[in-house]
Amino acid sequence: MAAALSGPLRPELAQAVSQARVLVVGAGGIGCELLKNLVLTGFSNIYVIDLDTIDVSNLNRQFLFQKKHVGRSKSQVAKESVLQFCPEANIIAYHDSIMNPDYNVEFFRQFTLVMNALDNRAARNHVNRMCLAADIPLIESGTAGYLGQVTVIKKGVTECYECQPKPTQKTFPGCTIRNTPSEPIHCIVWAKYLFNQLFGEEDADQEVSPDRADPEAAWEPAEAEARALASNEDGEIKRVSTKEWAKSTGYDPVKLFTKLFKDDIRYLLTMDKLWRKRKPPVPLDWAEVQKQEQNIPDQQNESSAVLKDQQVLNVRSYADLFSKSVKTLSLHLAEKADGEALIWDKDDPSAMDFVTAAANLRMHVFGMNMKSRFDIKSMAGNIIPAIATTNAVIAGLIVLEGLKILSGKIDQCRTIFLNKQPNPRKKLLVPCALDPPNPNCYVCASKPEVTVKLNTHKVTVLTLQDKILKEKFAMVAPDVQIEDGKGTILISSEEGETEANNHRKLSDFGIRNGSRLQADDFLQDYTLLINLLHSEDLEKDVEFEVVGDTPERIGPKPSEPASRNISNGSDDGAQPSTSTAPEQEDVVIVDSEDEGTSSNAADAESRSRKRKLEKGCGCGGAKRSRAEQEQDDLMIVESEDEGAASSLGEEESRSHKRKLEEKGCECVGAKSVC
Amino acid sequence: MRGLGAEVAKNLILAGVRGLTLLDHQQVRGGTPGGTVGTQGPPEPVCLNPMVEVKARRGRGGQTDPVPQCPQVCLTCCSKESMVRINQICHKNGIKFFTGDVFGYHGYMFADLGQHEFVEEKPKVAKVSAGVEDGPEAKRARLEPAETTMVKKQLQFCPLREALAVRWRGEEAAPALRRTAPDYFLLHVLLQFRTEAGRDPCPRGDSDSDNDSDNVPVSVLLHSCFSEMAPVCAVVGGVLGQEVVKALSQRDPPHNNFFFFDGVRGQGMVERLGPPPK
Numbered sequence: 001m002a003a004a005l006s007g008p009l010r011p012e013l014a015q016a017v018s019q020a021r022v023l024v025v026g027a028g029g030i031g032c033e034l035l036k037n038l039v040l041t042g043f044s045n046i047y048v049i050d051l052d053t054i055d056v057s058n059l060n061r062q063f064l065f066q067k068k069h070v071g072r073s074k075s076q077v078a079k080e081s082v083l084q085f086c087p088e089a090n091i092i093a094y095h096d097s098i099m100n101p102d103y104n105v106e107f108f109r110q111f112t113l114v115m116n117a118l119d120n121r122a123a124r125n126h127v128n129r130m131c132l133a134a135d136i137p138l139i140e141s142g143t144a145g146y147l148g149q150v151t152v153i154k155k156g157v158t159e160c161y162e163c164q165p166k167p168t169q170k171t172f173p174g175c176t177i178r179n180t181p182s183e184p185i186h187c188i189v190w191a192k193y194l195f196n197q198l199f200g201e202e203d204a205d206q207e208v209s210p211d212r213a214d215p216e217a218a219w220e221p222a223e224a225e226a227r228a229l230a231s232n233e234d235g236e237i238k239r240v241s242t243k244e245w246a247k248s249t250g251y252d253p254v255k256l257f258t259k260l261f262k263d264d265i266r267y268l269l270t271m272d273k274l275w276r277k278r279k280p281p282v283p284l285d286w287a288e289v290q291k292q293e294q295n296i297p298d299q300q301n302e303s304s305a306v307l308k309d310q311q312v313l314n315v316r317s318y319a320d321l322f323s324k325s326v327k328t329l330s331l332h333l334a335e336k337a338d339g340e341a342l343i344w345d346k347d348d349p350s351a352m353d354f355v356t357a358a359a360n361l362r363m364h365v366f367g368m369n370m371k372s373r374f375d376i377k378s379m380a381g382n383i384i385p386a387i388a389t390t391n392a393v394i395a396g397l398i399v400l401e402g403l404k405i406l407s408g409k410i411d412q413c414r415t416i417f418l419n420k421q422p423n424p425r426k427k428l429l430v431p432c433a434l435d436p437p438n439p440n441c442y443v444c445a446s447k448p449e450v451t452v453k454l455n456t457h458k459v460t461v462l463t464l465q466d467k468i469l470k471e472k473f474a475m476v477a478p479d480v481q482i483e484d485g486k487g488t489i490l491i492s493s494e495e496g497e498t499e500a501n502n503h504r505k506l507s508d509f510g511i512r513n514g515s516r517l518q519a520d521d522f523l524q525d526y527t528l529l530i531n532l533l534h535s536e537d538l539e540k541d542v543e544f545e546v547v548g549d550t551p552e553r554i555g556p557k558p559s560e561p562a563s564r565n566i567s568n569g570s571d572d573g574a575q576p577s578t579s580t581a582p583e584q585e586d587v588v589i590v591d592s593e594d595e596g597t598s599s600n601a602a603d604a605e606s607r608s609r610k611r612k613l614e615k616g617c618g619c620g621g622a623k624r625s626r627a628e629q630e631q632d633d634l635m636i637v638e639s640e641d642e643g644a645a646s647s648l649g650e651e652e653s654r655s656h657k658r659k660l661e662e663k664g665c666e667c668v669g670a671k672s673v674c
Numbered sequence: 675m676r677g678l679g680a681e682v683a684k685n686l687i688l689a690g691v692r693g694l695t696l697l698d699h700q701q702v703r704g705g706t707p708g709g710t711v712g713t714q715g716p717p718e719p720v721c722l723n724p725m726v727e728v729k730a731r732r733g734r735g736g737q738t739d740p741v742p743q744c745p746q747v748c749l750t751c752c753s754k755e756s757m758v759r760i761n762q763i764c765h766k767n768g769i770k771f772f773t774g775d776v777f778g779y780h781g782y783m784f785a786d787l788g789q790h791e792f793v794e795e796k797p798k799v800a801k802v803s804a805g806v807e808d809g810p811e812a813k814r815a816r817l818e819p820a821e822t823t824m825v826k827k828q829l830q831f832c833p834l835r836e837a838l839a840v841r842w843r844g845e846e847a848a849p850a851l852r853r854t855a856p857d858y859f860l861l862h863v864l865l866q867f868r869t870e871a872g873r874d875p876c877p878r879g880d881s882d883s884d885n886d887s888d889n890v891p892v893s894v895l896l897h898s899c900f901s902e903m904a905p906v907c908a909v910v911g912g913v914l915g916q917e918v919v920k921a922l923s924q925r926d927p928p929h930n931n932f933f934f935f936d937g938v939r940g941q942g943m944v945e946r947l948g949p950p951p952k
């Protein structure tokens with residue numbers, strides 16, 4: 001092994017590697033692969049942090065974990081496993097959230113390099129800010145199905161993670177699905193899993209019952225670990241019994257309904273820490289629901305199946321649909337040979353009925369607006385599983401970018417995209433030059449500023465804090481003052497100081513059109529100036545919109561104003577009807593060719609061709625193929641530049657400023673830091 | 675210790691490939707790690723011994739067996755001569771053949787799946803007619819989850835010997851020459867070195883310097899082709915592992931027939947090299 005360590009690297013680089021101190025954030029699918037690659041490359045000072053404990057579902061992707069480790073800290077077990085084949089490595093493991101204030105700017109400054117192996121936006125945003133504040137290079141990565149991406153972020157040199165707007169999050173930690181859904185897609189994923197648990201191939205990855213090991217439910221990670229161990233002991237039995245139990249009731253729809261929408265929800269309510277800052281779910285009672293009137297189908301539209309699919313029914317109707325589809329599916333299952341299972345198919349009417357009903361009932365329980373069968377079908381068709389080999393490739397690329405940084409050659413770093421199929425230029429792995437920082441970025445600009453449109457008579461201080469500052473702008477503990485000359489404190493991060501303001505409207509504090517707020521996050525060393533625009537004509541369910549003002553942004557049709565809005569609220573990225581919010585699409589700019597640093601004229605030309613695709617996320621077969629069709633138009637005009645076109649899910653060519661309508665695929669990643 | 679083989683083995687085990695025989699030079703390791711639960715420890719040295727592997731494959735299981743005993747062979751770090759020879763035997767016997775290697779920052783894989791059948795998910799074409807694109811109806815129609823259908827397809831692969839024997843002289847070859855990944859030619863050089871020197875180039879040994887300067891384009895290779903770099907093994911092993919799974923499951927188009935990875939540029943190319951398909 002020792003020979004392998006020093007062999008391939010130049011001596012100077014080998015020395016830099018052995019002396020580097022690196023932080024790996026996340027010990028999940030990418031993290032495990034990354035840790036292995038790091039020690040095999042000769043890194044010997046490695047810090048790894050992960051909040052999660054090991055779940056049975058991790059074992060088929062995260063090779064450092066074995067069955068006997070279930071319930072233990074991921075970072076700790078990853079460390080132990082790596083030490084077994086590389087005992088001389090110095091690994092420090094933290095079983096904690098990277099967003100814990102203990103990991104402040106000083107903590108980050110000790111590292112040569114930070115590598116993200118995360119699966120959620122909130123933590124990525126946070127680490128981005130910490131690395132900017134500490135001025136430490138960050139390697140960011142993500143995977144979705146067969147697609148993956150690696151990029152490098154360096155303050156003042158490259159775009160930061162937040163320089164370009166991102167679509168709503170496309171990967172969901174397991175505990176979001178099982179415990180704390182906040183968007184319709186979370187309920188749709190849950191319903192699809194439920195289908196498999198009841199009628200299909202049971203998959204440990206697709207657990208639907210409450211997750212007692214949710215690290216968020218316990219403030220102390222140790223407590224979460226204890227819970228995880230306990231839950232695993234009976235978890236095994238439970239898992240076997242979901243289907244068995246359903247069978248034993250003869251797939252009694254009322255019993256199933258009661259377990260899923262009443263008993264399990266009641267159980268979730270006992271995890272009271274989850275509901276301190278969230279709206280708690282409301283259990284449904286079958287008998288109560290039956291008292292409701294059934295929806296009467298809209299006679300006028302009855303002839304059109306499409307329009308019928310676009311109606312949103314009431315809870316009673318979905319309860320009945322649930323019952324009816326459970327009966328049908330259990331009959332289908334009974335017709336199968338012993339041990340055979342049903343396969344979920346969005347084009348199978350009863351399977352789709354089941355998912356529509358179960359997802360909507362759960363949305364209702366969690367206080368979301370329900371969705372039409374049509375919307376649910378389009379969202380459910382695009383859920384992408386995590387694939388181990390994608391993580392392996394991406395983790396290798398992360399280390400290669402790290403080596404360039406350690407050689408002092410950050411100019412040679414690239415964003416690298418992994419495609420499912422080679423693009424027409426024959427590239428499966430596509431390196432693209434890094435873009436310079438967006439001067440209007442609301443995170444890495446020298447004086448970050450942003451404009452938010454909202455109704456000051458409706459939005460409360462709590463909404464401002466939770467949905468706008470924390471969720472949208474990814475602050476952890478914001479302090480807010482009004483720039484009214486008096487410096488009125490609206491929100492204080494000190495517990496108890498401004499709680500009284502929480503439920504008051506912004507207008508109660510004299511905030512109106514044109515008011516300015518200064519939001520500070522001490523931990524992130526980040527100050528954001530917020531210009532407020534009062535508006536009374538936001539879409540239904542949209543509480544606020546961020547007005548984008550980046551003229552360089554790629555994408556809008558020429559006819560559109562330069563500014564773009566990022567909608568929030570009920571947006572889920574796959575909802576076809578929100579025509580005012582088509583902006584979710586793109587996120588990352590991809591240069592089709594990388595040779596940016598070369599002096600070659602042809603390269604310079606290729607550099608000007610930019611395109612983009614969704615960050616770490618692509619689309620499943622159907623969507624991808626549609627994108628291919630649309631792309632045909634592009635190819636005619638710019639025949640040389642077919643480039644990544646047909647193989648990347650969402651993208652467009654800058655020269656055409658043509659917008660693809662498809663966007664917002666949903667991916668389910670490995671469960672990790674929640 | 676060869677990292678690429680270990681990477682491939684790990685990936686196949688994680689993917690739940692049921693039967694995996696790992697053969698080292700002398701000693702057989704592994705067996706049949708089954709199921710989808712990864713119990714793989716640290717990377718292990720793997721090198722499929724050509725002789726043993728091939729002999730074991732001759733009496734291949736019947737078509738009815740859902741998991742044929744040895745439907746695929748995957749070699750790493752073998753000489754060109756062994757690869758060509760084993761590939762010929764596999765090709766004749768309808769065994770899917772893979773090989774791959776890593777040289778410093780560079781790596782490749784090659785596949786010969788013979789006459790390969792697979793299915794691919796394709797949308798049922800339902801294009802919206804032009805002119806009505808702006809109406810809400812049109813928008814909906816376009817965004818409706820596309821109906822997809824599984825399309826059966828076939829691909830014809832060529833053996834490694836033919837893929838390596840492509841002629842590059844002559845005028846007609848010039849455009850192809852420009853478009854082909856330089857790593858293909860690098861591979862030729864390195865395989866030649868392996869054949870002549872009986873080993874891979876190494877950065878130290880003085881005796882190498884003469885050889886290297888004779889045979890290897892130094893400007894390209896300096897310090898970028900020596901021994902197996904772990905992250906490059908991870909990339910090539912990931913792609914190779916996925917190709918083996920793809921071939922087994924007969925879903926999605928396989929990479930036909932080379933994949934070249936250049937870790938300096940972070941670029942991965944798929945090239946089809948060999949005689950034109952019939």
Ligand SMILES: [Zn+2]
Pocket residue numbers: 159160161162163164437438441442443444445
């Ligand atoms: Zn930025």
